[in-house]
Amino acid sequence: MIDRRRLLALVGLGLCVGDWQGPVAAVAAPELVTPSNRQLASSDAGEFIVTLAERAVTGLADPSITPDERSARFRTLLNQGFDVPAIARFALGRYWRLASETERQEYLLLFEKLTVQTYAKRFTEYAGEKLKIVQTRAGGEGDAVVASELLRPTGPAVKVDWRVRRDETGFKVFDVVVEGVSMSVTQRDEFSAVIQRAGGKVDGLLATLREKTGNAAPR
């Protein structure tokens, strides 16, 4: 019971702190990480995470902005800070290959909508948490892992690892690992369970996401 409660709290927190889903890119960004920029990746990655967190707090925690404005800002920040196409595909796991082009497009749309709907408003609950970078290490294949601690006003610090990669437009987060729980893996397992329960049909997940986001089925 201890473990369950604690891990749930941590996962919840991770979802609040760092989100990883987001805007729809119709065209997937090709992977441009080469060994030559590997060095770069690990040296500035920590700074990138600090900046991202600061921008999120200053832009989204402001209680005076409207929910719509907050959603719009959240969307922009996600687009800039997270490798959304890669994350979305990862979350669909092997079913990405089995999905039709139409299903993929709808999935990406719903994925974004669900994310914005769920997480943008969490920033209104911001209570002075601070992010402290502990270390940055190479994560293989040009990736870097930024290990950080989320310092809360009360309670123990929470370990958050940001897995980042550099592409042509700058750094992008592709996973957030909270106390050992990867957000991407958790979501992939969840989506996979929904699809399996729907008899292996991707549309089963789409139906669930439609219901969750209040989207109508496409005609």
Next chain:
Amino acid sequence: MTHPVRATRQLVLAALLSLMMALPGCVVLDSPEKIAQVEETQDPFEPTNRYIFELNRFLDEIVMKPVATWYYIALPNPVQDGIHNALANLRQPWTAINDVFQGNPDRAYVAVVRFAINSSIGIAGLFDMATSLGFPEHEEDAGQTFAIMGLPGDPYLMLPILGPSNPRDAAGLAVDYLLDPFNLIARSRDSDTAFPFIRGMVTGVDNRARNLDTVEALQKSSVDFYATVRSAYRQRRNAEIRNGAPGANAPAPRVSQEGGASGKQAAPAQ
């Protein structure tokens, strides 16, 4: 005429029996998809587990959550922190013993020093002075020790009331409960035999109270809460077993040339 207590007991027994009869059993392996599913999830008792999960959620809703909410609202923060610290302090000797069995004498030393500091200048564990003195908290349990000894972490099990687990962790919970030094001492004294149980209850309430908001947020945001908990429980336990060290083959979203996700091959090791 039936004695009222006995009648109640019979009623409870009947209710439990009918619950057991209603258990949906295992995943029926009647197709290649189902076999692949069980291989992937390592959850052959999924129908039963889901049933117990819903039962747990119901019990949480009618008992645990109200009690925890009351605890959270009624008790001042310093009191809650004191209770939390004292419970954590009581765990330190058992943590140290597990550290030893896991081959980590350095960590055992930290746990012992923590216990000494917090039990004395921390006033019976009410204040955590050790962390600021350079002895940060960590917890070990028998389930983790069994994992270090090589016991597998599958299949997944949902325990009534106690929540997500597996045979290894379930056995670990029992060993924790039976062999924790303070529980042992309490059981040996006639006046304190209820202590282990009460301690377990208070620990449960403390944890639930600390996570009221986050659990609710997670329930709201997930599309299959059972699967979310299953995945997160495994990842979390694996991280605890590794004592927070990075996983050997941590999976990550990666885009291949065709634009397909290749995460499946890198599923977390159990």
